[in-house]
Amino acid sequence: MGNVIFMTGTGTEIGKTVVTSIAALALERLGMSVSVFKPVQTGLAEDGVSFAEQDWYERVAKLPAVEGMYYMEPAMSPHLAAALTGTSIEPERIAERLERLKQRYDVVLVEGAGGLAVPWCERDGRWYMTGDFVRDYRLPAVLVSLSSLGAIHHAVTTAAYADAKGIRLLGLAFNRFQEQDIIDRNNVDMIAALVQLPVLAVVPLLPAVTREELERLAEQWIRQGEAKRWLEVLGVGV
Numbered sequence: 001m002g003n004v005i006f007m008t009g010t011g012t013e014i015g016k017t018v019v020t021s022i023a024a025l026a027l028e029r030l031g032m033s034v035s036v037f038k039p040v041q042t043g044l045a046e047d048g049v050s051f052a053e054q055d056w057y058e059r060v061a062k063l064p065a066v067e068g069m070y071y072m073e074p075a076m077s078p079h080l081a082a083a084l085t086g087t088s089i090e091p092e093r094i095a096e097r098l099e100r101l102k103q104r105y106d107v108v109l110v111e112g113a114g115g116l117a118v119p120w121c122e123r124d125g126r127w128y129m130t131g132d133f134v135r136d137y138r139l140p141a142v143l144v145s146l147s148s149l150g151a152i153h154h155a156v157t158t159a160a161y162a163d164a165k166g167i168r169l170l171g172l173a174f175n176r177f178q179e180q181d182i183i184d185r186n187n188v189d190m191i192a193a194l195v196q197l198p199v200l201a202v203v204p205l206l207p208a209v210t211r212e213e214l215e216r217l218a219e220q221w222i223r224q225g226e227a228k229r230w231l232e233v234l235g236v237g238v
């Protein structure tokens with residue numbers, strides 16, 4: 001039975017997909033079979049035809065096992081994209097697919113659309129949020145955060161939201177890190193201290209996000225121990 005990590009972030013465009021890709025490559029290199037599952041996808045790629053996330057995972061990251069379920073063209077919040085496309089997002093179906101993936105893979109990385117406080121569908125007269133799914137199916141999560149000015153508030157409020165929902169955060173992954181900036185260096189330590197979570201990865205701001213860069217970072221994670229730490233927080237021995 002495989003392990004699941006829900007990859008969430010302090011919002012959209014934070015780097016969940018990039019960090020998930022590096023984690024997938026690193027865990028595969030440690031001998032794990034890894035599936036990436038992004039059940040709710042909104043927005044098209046630049047070709048105007050492919051779905052942005054699926055396309056990126058397959059064309060740029062070149063990951064072998066990437067799945068989605070609800071693909072919606074409008075680059076919007078899932079609840080609005082669903083309304084505009086007549087799509088009925090059903091959390092139970094997503095959970096069933098996830099169960100099947102857990103049977104087949106050692107690790108399933110599930111990426112959310114945007115952050116945790118993102119509505120999917122209406123249930124019992126209220127909005128069912130991404131965070132409700134993570135809580136209902138007891139998925140441990142990694143929080144992807146920027147390290148630049150403004151990241152403290154976004155990370156602390158996201159962690160507070162996760163705590164209020166009873167979601168278990170495994171740790172932090174910082175993205176677009178700029179070593180030369182005192183704000184970035186201080187934010188990594190300050191945010192980790194404020195939310196009392198381990199730092200599982202720090203991904204630098206890259207000149208270009210290519211498969212080669214992702215592989216280089218995955219190898220670095222293995223050499224520096226980040227990849228092993230991901231498995232340790234999951235309770236998976238290597």
Ligand SMILES: Nc1ncnc2c1ncn2[C@@H]1O[C@H](COP(=O)(O)OP(=O)(O)OP(=O)(O)O)[C@@H](O)[C@H]1O
Pocket residue numbers: 009011012013014015016017018019053112113114115175176177203204205206207208209
């Ligand atoms: N470290 C980085 N260096 C340079 N560009 C980056 C970096 N991380 C992400 N990007 C770019 O920033 C954009 C947003 O990143 P990404 O798609 O991973 O965000 P996301 O959190 O997955 O967004 P969404 O909420 O849409 O899923 C992408 O174009 C990506 O290639």
Ligand SMILES: C[C@H](N)[C@H](N)CCCCCC(=O)O
Pocket residue numbers: 011012013041042043074075076077078113114115117118
């Ligand atoms: C379109 C975007 N890239 C993501 N797929 C969806 C982001 C939803 C964000 C909702 C919100 O926080 O307002």
Ligand SMILES: [Mg+2]
Pocket residue numbers: 016017018053111
């Ligand atoms: Mg993404």
